[in-house]
Amino acid sequence: MNLYGIRAIYKFEMARMKRTVMQSVLSPVISTCLYFVVFGSAIGSRMGDIDNISYGAYIIPGLVMLSLLMQSISNASFGIYMPKFSGTIYEVLSAPVSYVEVVIGYVGAAATKSVILGLIILATAKLFVDYTVLHPFWMLSFLVLTSITFSLFGFIIGIWADGFEKLQIVPMMIVTPLVFLGGTFYSIDMLPEIWQTISLFNPVVYLISGFRWAFYGVSDVHVGISVGMTMVFLALCMTAVWWIFKTGYRLRS
Amino acid sequence: MQPDISVRHLNKTYGDGFQALKDINLEIERGEIFALLGPNGAGKTTLISIICGIVNLTSGEVKAAGYDIVKDYRKARETIGLVPQELNTDSFETVWDAVSFSRGLFGKAPNPDHIEKTLKALSLWDKRNNRIMSLSGGMKRRVMIAKALSHEPQILFLDEPTAGVDVELRRDMWEMVRKLRENGVTIILTTHYIEEAEEMADRIGVIRQGEIILVEDKAQLMTKLGKKELRLQLQHKLEQVPGELTLEPVELANDGWELIFTFDSQQEQAGVARLLRTLGDLGIEYRDLQTRESSLEEIFVGLVHE
Numbered sequence: 001m002n003l004y005g006i007r008a009i010y011k012f013e014m015a016r017m018k019r020t021v022m023q024s025v026l027s028p029v030i031s032t033c034l035y036f037v038v039f040g041s042a043i044g045s046r047m048g049d050i051d052n053i054s055y056g057a058y059i060i061p062g063l064v065m066l067s068l069l070m071q072s073i074s075n076a077s078f079g080i081y082m083p084k085f086s087g088t089i090y091e092v093l094s095a096p097v098s099y100v101e102v103v104i105g106y107v108g109a110a111a112t113k114s115v116i117l118g119l120i121i122l123a124t125a126k127l128f129v130d131y132t133v134l135h136p137f138w139m140l141s142f143l144v145l146t147s148i149t150f151s152l153f154g155f156i157i158g159i160w161a162d163g164f165e166k167l168q169i170v171p172m173m174i175v176t177p178l179v180f181l182g183g184t185f186y187s188i189d190m191l192p193e194i195w196q197t198i199s200l201f202n203p204v205v206y207l208i209s210g211f212r213w214a215f216y217g218v219s220d221v222h223v224g225i226s227v228g229m230t231m232v233f234l235a236l237c238m239t240a241v242w243w244i245f246k247t248g249y250r251l252r253s
Numbered sequence: 254m255q256p257d258i259s260v261r262h263l264n265k266t267y268g269d270g271f272q273a274l275k276d277i278n279l280e281i282e283r284g285e286i287f288a289l290l291g292p293n294g295a296g297k298t299t300l301i302s303i304i305c306g307i308v309n310l311t312s313g314e315v316k317a318a319g320y321d322i323v324k325d326y327r328k329a330r331e332t333i334g335l336v337p338q339e340l341n342t343d344s345f346e347t348v349w350d351a352v353s354f355s356r357g358l359f360g361k362a363p364n365p366d367h368i369e370k371t372l373k374a375l376s377l378w379d380k381r382n383n384r385i386m387s388l389s390g391g392m393k394r395r396v397m398i399a400k401a402l403s404h405e406p407q408i409l410f411l412d413e414p415t416a417g418v419d420v421e422l423r424r425d426m427w428e429m430v431r432k433l434r435e436n437g438v439t440i441i442l443t444t445h446y447i448e449e450a451e452e453m454a455d456r457i458g459v460i461r462q463g464e465i466i467l468v469e470d471k472a473q474l475m476t477k478l479g480k481k482e483l484r485l486q487l488q489h490k491l492e493q494v495p496g497e498l499t500l501e502p503v504e505l506a507n508d509g510w511e512l513i514f515t516f517d518s519q520q521e522q523a524g525v526a527r528l529l530r531t532l533g534d535l536g537i538e539y540r541d542l543q544t545r546e547s548s549l550e551e552i553f554v555g556l557v558h559e
Contacts, residue, residue: 002327008357012346019345087341091400094305094335095358096327252309253267 005097009105010112013079017113024075025117028067032121035063036128039185044129050187051218056129060122061212062184065204068118068143069150069179073171076110076154081161084250093252099245107151114147131215138223139214145230146207152237159250178204188220203233255319256280257408257439258304263313265299265463273299275463277313281456283407286430286440288454288471290447292557296463297443298338301410305335318407331360334406338413338443342393344386348377351385352399359404371399374429391422398426402433409433411442415449427453451475451549461557471549478555480547483514483525488538495535501528512539 017024039047040056047055083089092102125131133139161167182204188196199205200221210226213219219226244251258281265274273296281287291297302308304315306326315322320329343351352368372378375395380388385396394414401409411430415423430440430453444450450457451471458468469477490509501524502515512532516524525544532539 002360004357004360004362008354011357012350012354015346015350086343087337087339088343090307090335090337090341091355091358093307094330094333096330096360097358098327248309252307 002095002097002101005095006101006105006108009092009097009102010109013106013109014112016079017075017109024071024113025120028071028117029120029124032063032067033124033128035059036125040125040129050190051216053216053218054130057131057216058212059185060125060129060131061215062179062182062208064118064121064125064143065146065208065211066176066179066184067121068114068146069175069204069207070171071117072110072114072147072150073154073157073175074167075113076107076151077158077161077167077170079106079110080155080158081167084159089251099241102245103152103155103241107148107155110151110154111144111147114151115143118143118147133215134217135214139211142207142211142214142226142230145227145234146211149230149234149237152234152241156237156240156244159244162250175204178202179208183208183220203229206230254283257283257318258441259314259316260300260304261314263300263303263315264311265296265303265308266311273463274303277463277465279458279465279468281439281441283439284434284437285455286434286442286453287456287458288450289441289443289458289460290450290553291443291460295460295557297460298412300460301335301412301441301443305333305410306330327360331404332407333410334401334404334408335410336397336401336412336414338416340390340393340397342385342396345384347382347384348372348388348396348399349381351396352403355400356403359406361404367405368399368403371402374432375399376425391418394418394422398429406438408439408441411440411444413443415444415446423449447550447553448548457549459553459556467556474552475546475549478552479517480551481516481544482547483516483528483542483544485512485514485532485539486510486541487512488540491537495537497531497535498528501531503528512537 036056039059044054044056049055050058083092097105157167157170181199182202183199188199188205191199206221206226206229209220210223210230213223213226243249258279260277260279263274263277264272266272277300289297289300299308303310304317304322306322306329310323317329318332320326320332322329346354349368349372352372353363356363356368369378372381375398377392377395377399380392385393388396398411398414414426418426427449430442434440442450442453454471456468457471457474459466467474484506487510491505491512492509494503494505494512504513505511506513514525514528
């Protein structure tokens with residue numbers, strides 16, 4: 001195991017986060033806080049409770065998930081896309097590091113950033129909305145697991161992308177709609193039956209439902225299914241990464 | 254002693270069917286400076302990229318420092334430093350961070366003393382806290398060399414290292430190459446400046462259309478393929494080569510004011526004496542004469558255009 005190699009990549013990526021703290025930390029924190037202000041403090045008081053939870057508190061897990069998914073994907077995809085774009089990837093390809101070590105370095109750093117970001121958002125949410133965390137261990141587990149899974153997904157996008165547009169497409173065009181329609185702002189029980197069924201095909205439903213369960217003990221689907229679905233997605237991403245490095249897809253000709 | 258680089262029956266065909274390398278066989282000894290020459294697109298960079306692990310080989314076997322580059326890729330790659338042709342550098346990192354990153358990536362424990370020594374040797378010490386994007390092109394090139402040397406490689410690849418760099422940097426670079434060689438580092442370089450290869454290299458390999466067409470000790474190559482030329486500036490203009498000399502490899506130049514005699518440098522110098530004697534017999538007088546050997550560049554151009 002080339003531990004120095006992993007550390008070098010990890011440190012390099014974390015340094016990038018420090019340099020871009022406005023973009024990668026402050027901006028998602030501020031935009032999420034705006035939701036808390038508008039839906040929690042301003043409009044929230046006029047909305048009914050869902051599952052006996054105030055509306056402002058109800059939307060917190062979903063909004064944290066939104067930031068987590070977006071930032072994990074964008075951090076990890078950018079992290080591996082930039083060396084490809086600038087050509088410095090030659091160094092990683094010629095170094096005595098295995099692909100597992102490369103992935104641990106890049107994805108580990110991206111996931112770390114996401115976890116830190118998630119915790120900052122949760123801390124600032126306290127300023128606007130009163131909420132509780134019923135199962136702190138599971139809350140943290142979901143936070144970490146989701147960060148790792150979607151950082152891995154972002155890594156795949158970064159390797160697949162051959163232009164900046166493709167880097168943006170997946171988070172903006174796919175992830176955002178899935179999160180908004182995945183029960184961030186409502187319980188899917190509130191939907192007509194046909195839409196409930198359709199929603200179950202949205203993987204983000206399981207993430208948000210499980211995460212919300214960790215906060216308030218209520219969920220749209222059983223928490224076991226949430227954990228299971230996250231693991232399935234994690235396994236799919238791992239398989240894709242394994243295939244990428246085995247074939248050299250877009251990395252080694 | 255085993256060679257530092259050993260390439261056997263190496264073939265590379267890219268995905269689009271282009272065969273970049275054809276049955277390459279090459280051995281490079283420890284501590285030598287090997288110059289790989291060839292026209293653009295001949296396969297120099299592909300060959301280097303395969304040895305360094307950036308491009309996959311199609312068939313054949315490559316060993317670096319005795320380790321197979323596929324099966325034993327960790328050990329093989331630890332021994333190699335690469336300065337690629339393109340100026341691919343980070344932008345926002347400082348020089349110090351970028352060079353330290355490279356050392357870690359290659360599995361070496363941090364060693365600030367070595368980084369300091371490397372940066373000083375490359376006149377980068379004053380710039381160590383500067384962001385790379387603020388450096389000039391020549392300085393960026395130095396950073397790339399520092400990165401390649403950060404993990405104390407046994408084998409160093411320099412792919413067109415002096416393309417587009419100023420005279421001072423070029424001189425520094427060759428000074429550094431000499432020092433590295435004194436320390437036993439094996440150096441493989443490609444260059445367009447053939448006079449550099451002529452000055453620096455111990456052996457020369459020529460690659461053309463994916464095939465190694467020649468590997469030769471530089472001195473031997475120069476004698477074997479080099480031509481010598483004797484130029485005589487005549488006292489009186491000649492209209493044509495005298496009949497007595499038509500069998501000799503002579504020609505007139507400079508409107509008949511100059512006589513050029515070409516001969517293999519391997520040949521005995523007898524030809525020159527015979528020519529001068531004949532000229533004396535014919536009463537052809539000359540004001541001055543010079544001999545010159547053909548440069549590696551002329552030999553190279555002759556080879557690749559065959």
